[in-house]
Amino acid sequence: MAVTLAPTRPPGAQRPEPADFRDRIPSRRISTQTIAASLTLIALIGFSIYSLIDVNISIPKMIASWGNAVNFVNRVGTITFPPLDELIGLTALTLGIVITGTALAAVLSVPVAYLSAANTTPGNGWRALGRFIGVFTRAVPDVVIAMILVLMFSLGSLPGIIAIGIHSIGMISKLFADAIEQIDEGPRLAICAAGGSKLQEFTSGVLPQVLPSWVATVLHRGDINLRGSVLLGYVGVGGLGRELSLSFKSLDYSTGIGLALVLFALCIVMEIVSSTIRKSMLGVAPSGRGIGDRVVRGFGRRSGGEAGDVVAARSLSLSKGTSTGSVTGGAGTSTSSVTGGSASATGGDGDRIAAAARRPWTPARIRGTVYGWIGVAVVLGGIVVSDIQWGDFLTVWAKAPAVLGKLWPPSFGTYLPEQMFQAMLDTIAIAFAATLISLVFSIVVGSLAARNVAPTPAVRSGFRFLLVGIRGIPELILAILLIVVTGMGAQAGVLALGICGIGLLGKLIADSFEEVKGGPERALKAVGATRLQVYGSATLPQGVKALIGHTFYALDTNIRAATMLGIVGGGGIGYYLIQADQGGNYDQVTAIVLMILSVVLVVEGLAMWMRRVFR
Template sequence: MDTPTKTPGTAAPHRRTLAVPRVNTMAATAVGLALLGFGVWSLIALRINVATLIDSFDNAVEFLGRVVPLDFPPPGELLALIGQTLAIVIAATLLSMVLSIPLAFWAAGNTTRNRVTRLGSRAVIVSMRAIPDLVLAIIFVRVFGLGVIPGVLAMGLHSIGMIGKLYADAIEQIDEGPRTAIRATGARRLQQLVSGVLPQVMPSFVATAMHRLDINLRISVLLGYVGVAGIGKEIKNALETLNYPRGIALALVVLALCIVMELISGAIRRAILGPQADTRRGGILGLMGRARRGVAAGTAAAARRVSVPMSGRRFARLAWTFVGVMIVLVSVGFVGRDLFDMTGSGIANTLDRLWPPDTGGVPSAELIDAMFVTVQVAFAATLIGAVLALPVGVLAARNVAPRLWLGKVFRMFIVCVRGVPELILAIVFVVMIGLGEVAGTLALSIGAIGLFGKLVADSVEEVDPGVEQALRATGASRSQVFFAATLPQALPAVIGHLLYQLDVNIRSATLLGIVGAGGIGYYLLQASRVREFGTVTLITLMLFGVVMLVELIAMWLRRTAGARS
């Protein structure tokens, strides 16, 4: 038998094209294992174990004895604090939306062809996310004084990092059909964006803003430690004077506000998207998909009728819109009063003292060591949080929970955990365990149940149900369907969420240091108190570098996983 003749060089390029993805996959696996190993090593190095918790049991009992009975402020004073806090949070979220929308259109690849504009806008968005809101608040308090405006500016600018990114992602995933049809009529570019793009992304814009509003409510507690008005400042005053009944009572008020905010957010999503807003696809991806289908359905319906009858859903949408506009106007009016008292006399002096960066007399090695401890706390907390949050998130998913009521119970548990600010958890653990990194790690670990657990639940709910149904048709058990169909589909998203949680924990670990939870945060607070703003700048640059490194690693891992799939 004749042996087929091989043309020289025909197989080699094919082998090379296959080798590159294989090498990338192996490298990504090695990096992932290295990150996991560093998390385990951090857990051991920080001496976090069950024995530590057992030894602190007596302190926990004593702390509960000092907290009870709770001491709530008088109703009038409490309502004033709640109104002030909500006004700051709403105004800050509105500011971030106004600034993020043009940035998102400039950063999206399908609405901006200029590469320089697109990359520049993306750089602004990433930079705002990497600079801690606490640092921005320290600067604005120094410039404008104590009060409302520093909180609005700090949270508003920092929120661009999240809102701008999600807005840009939503714009890039639109259906180009309506925009193309509008362009064919000779419409200008602005008309194309307003009529062809904005209606499709508006539902996801609203959902993202409501999610950020919830986050900013918890952040406002932290900013109270540097002089921003509201409930956070009162909690700080109470805890610094060891008035734990008042401090924990106010923390419970924040928890209740977060739960109410979550319920209102769900009601608004249902009013905008209909009853399907809470079924199957629960995340931003599902919102954008429903938005595209809604736009297409609305276009077809408009072709069939001229007038739209007033339905219950339409009335609910109009009612929520009216209520939302009124709340925003009241909040902006409340914040606007402080604008007239804002002198800004310290702007030039503060900016001059922010540069050049310096150590402020602290040895450089000491700052580097503190930064390394902060990274250790973040890795250890992410590892513990993942172990705790994964089963909670899976059981909160409607397509996996054995019973519908059980899924709702776990969802409510996640909401309750998310409502407790990590700062309050850190203070509680500092009292129970003592100053140091262990308190910060445990606080972030519990906090991760709220964020990571929710993201896991949404990712599990967003898998393709067809694969699950095909396995069930073969007689597969519930566990077999989960491990063979649900988990493999959700795993890439879960890994991406885990890296996002690590990013969040690095910044949160820095901020928790202000209450004695260890790491670089202690030096950040001390530098701001003695007005060593060069040290504040140096610590901010160190944190920026670490966050950007984690962001680049996460982007590379996601891109490698996407190429493999």
């Protein structure tokens, strides 16, 4: 065998100098899209600062007008509530409308999500259609849908139910489609290979895996719809929102504040119920730091219960080859693995295979089934208490042509186009200014609400509770109260959206900071870095991308909310929208809705682009 020796360096020859290590480091090229997105982000921040300055929020003027607040408190006097039986009826009607509308959206979102997901859609054209339906339904505010439906249906709960259902499809279907795209493809492909139909692939290979995510999304959307039901009352939808609007319009502030407190309590109760369902029905211990999750965890510790049951996995090995299938259900996991080949199975293998294929009735599965039927009963109860006028479905077809004829063609009527575009620009400015306020305060509050940033558990708990309290306040109610102090105009709208936005954005920031990798934080602590240095060098840099995404989500939400605040005098295009509706100028309603829709679609497209670039 020949041996080749490496050439030796002649005696006295100088060792070659190694190349500079910096030359071996690959340079990271910044893409054109990243540069464009960064410049766009800077421009948006600049516009937000300009909008906030232009609103001219003056603390001295607010202090000087404090007398208005004192007069308002004196006028409110003792907080009163409607008679108990009436209050129970209004509360039941509100919950019925919200539950029925959310359930309608949950059902309709399934086919939309199926078309929108890349791994289940029949084709790219179908996927584009599904995504368009999701974006379109998210873009049109539910109050606008209700405003139009009130013309076709009789006053009552049906316009609110349909409006909530249509508007909620956008959010539920989007998150549901994202969950479908992240599933384990093994079960679905196994069913496909065995000759299963598309329906069998979805119901047995896809739906069981995404059921927990779907349920959690529906519960979250129900919480949002409960807050939004306040605004639906201003266009004639019954329930607590309508009574609250009538109370404020008639200057009966004592009853209005009482109804607002009832809505706040309902929001807290819904969060606790949501956490209970996640623990009991889904078999998952709530991991959040909100008040609902804390109550459920505390009850579980006192009762000595476990967070969830674990279903044992069964496996059967024969000879050669492997075929594995797994199905993840809402209450537990059942996994079966069968290995087979050319060798024949022993006598008891058939029974063992059949036993492995059967999903056992564990306590977790029984509990999940029971809660599932309870959920069905709650939805049916919501339909009953909603007092739906089913006859409207027969008469609506006769009214629809006349109503649609009034809506088209769109027109600004007696208003000049420049006037309407300026009002729309004011709405956009209100949303940007409010988002800037929310962002600045949310970074502080959200950071102190994060477990890995807060100096003590007590501080973290206190700021978490603060975020829950802020989220429970509907923007519309806060805007009405601020209008009393600051007067009608953009200032009240900016402050209302900015303050309420802290609850949403602060929670998202806190959760994102708690999910950053702990390695960099521990490394800095090990070398003696201070808490502020760890935050500025490890926690915040890792959470910047999530921070950008959450801020655009808040901006997207504020665009819709700013439009609606104009209904109560918060400035912007909403004022002209409610005037057109009350005056019967429905062609103006169409023109304004098209303006709102265009702006929302542009902002949403911009947000999607930013998230993709900075991912």
